[in-house]
Amino acid sequence: MYAYTEFDRAFVRDRVLQYRDQVKRRLNGSLTEDEFKPLRLMNGVYLQLHAYMLRVAIPYGSLTPRQMRQLADVADRWDKGYGHFTTRQNVQFNWPRLIDTPDILEALADVDMHAIQTSGNTIRNVTTDQFAGAALDEVADPRPYAELIRQWSTDHPEFQFLPRKFKIAITGGSDDRAVIRAHDIGLQLIDVKGRIGFRVFVGGGLGRTPIIGQELHDALPAEDLLPYLEAVLSVYNLAGRRDNKYKARIKITVGEMGIDRFKERVDAAFERLRPAFTGQDLSVLGEIQADFEPPRFLEKSQDVYFSALDGDAHFRTWVERNVTPHKHPSYASVTISLKGHGKTPGDASAAQMRVMASLAERFGHEELRVSHEQNIVLPHVAQADLPEIYRQLAKHGLATANIGLVSDIIACPGMDYCALATARSIPIAQDIALRYERRESEIGDLKIKISGCINACGHHHVGHIGILGLDKAGVENYQVTVGGSAGNDAAIGQKMGRGFSFEELMPALDRLIDTYLAVRIDPSEAFVSAVERLGTIPFQEALYAIDKPA
């Protein structure tokens, strides 16, 4: 894990002091709300439907047990005893009082955490593969590069007032687990003739105009990463539209300019900027990489593990769904589901956070990760310890064996919390999870993603089944898309037709899923593969079967 330097600590402490004074001036009336709002947003403080919301950065989703415990303490002391882990690998607290937010930020600074650049038109938290450093298919660990980008982009004077927010994702493996092509810039680590390089994608994004990112560079040498990113950002900063917020993301800039012209401008900017990078960035990268050395793996007898696999069907099912092979043969990565049936996707109570911190300390080489799918990962655990980890998780409601199944739903907070939302997401996710609890093993791999508005924080466009909540003449209404994908075959789902009311939605999903079960070749053909083979028409007909006259 990256260890904060004295510079990092001083920087974060200074920001807390500045923010404390800003809050004080807001409360004594020296600052108006118009003056204060951009300042609080720079520190991750939003105003939502019922309360303020504090979004805390978890850089590339990596947490220490000490940091997780501090999040639990924040939840208990200043919030309502829980936190909400997000698709941006961050955590949000839904109920802080404004007057408490400086103290919360100070408590976060105590464990080298902050909320800087979790809002505003800046470069946001760089996200990556939750199995980074552990994945079997990894070309290189993406976290050092993500940390380098974090240091370069934090308070970067040129990129604090971009046309719009800017999101970068990196994957280190051949399997894209970071949805890189749905980001403003997506980076894939590759082997370029024995050296590390990147495929660079640009102009991806979801929201009201969903676009899959296009390849901008097929083999960027790793040593050119920062100058190349600076070139892309500088072109966007000048050419991005500032006249219309809905056309201000880089995907629109690339679309209007065309990828070839955009690349020409980036290449020209790169030529100009490259000489300014004289090696300091590579020297910093080298120091960062030293912090990401793999843990010292332990060799333990696996008898207990194999015995539990043979003798405990629940454990075996959990291993099949929630445990991922590791690059070390006797290790594994554990995904802790925050998707208990009927629970709020991504929420963990303070007690659960402490349990996960404790497991990371006892069995996980002091590492935790947040996945963009709103689960928590212990990236490095010995297989021998899996039975005990499972027992501990089960005691605290954290052993749901549903990763990749119907109930492993991404859902944004929706209108239960979000001021931008047009409909609720959470009750839909809860209803789906409960409805299919007994059938989800039979249904198999199926990713449902739910957004409560067109901004698509719930990634509905890339769900195998996507659900978008809208306001139709004062009534919640849910549009369904089918055939989206977030992986290497990233695709935007197709809108099926008219939306459904809250009450109509579940029967419509029943028809959709029953049709899949009827038409699949065999259980090995996943929902999204069946859609690819047959097209969307059979599924569309099933959804709207009720509309047809008898």
Add this chain to the structure above:
Amino acid sequence: MAAIKLPVVITANDLLSGEAVYWHTSGIWSTDLTGSKVFESLEQAQASLQRVVSDAVVIGAYLAEVVEEGNRLVSRHYRERFRERGPSNYCHGKQESQRQKVAV
């Protein structure tokens, strides 16, 4: 934007807590919709809104449509009904103090 349907009340968020609050006939901000000053005239509502916008104890004041059902005041739009009672997944909003169980 759709035309505002009368009657309306003035609502905002409390500066300290962020909680939804309503402008009452007694001239104070309250967390309870009941007791809100109800405007049957858009001009009067907007004039009052202009006056309270400068109030330092709240943020984001706006007009919200309501319906009077007998003696009871009900928000017309579901967004306002959620603000009025709290989220549907936990009893953490106003329903926490009102001890209401919200049906999901």
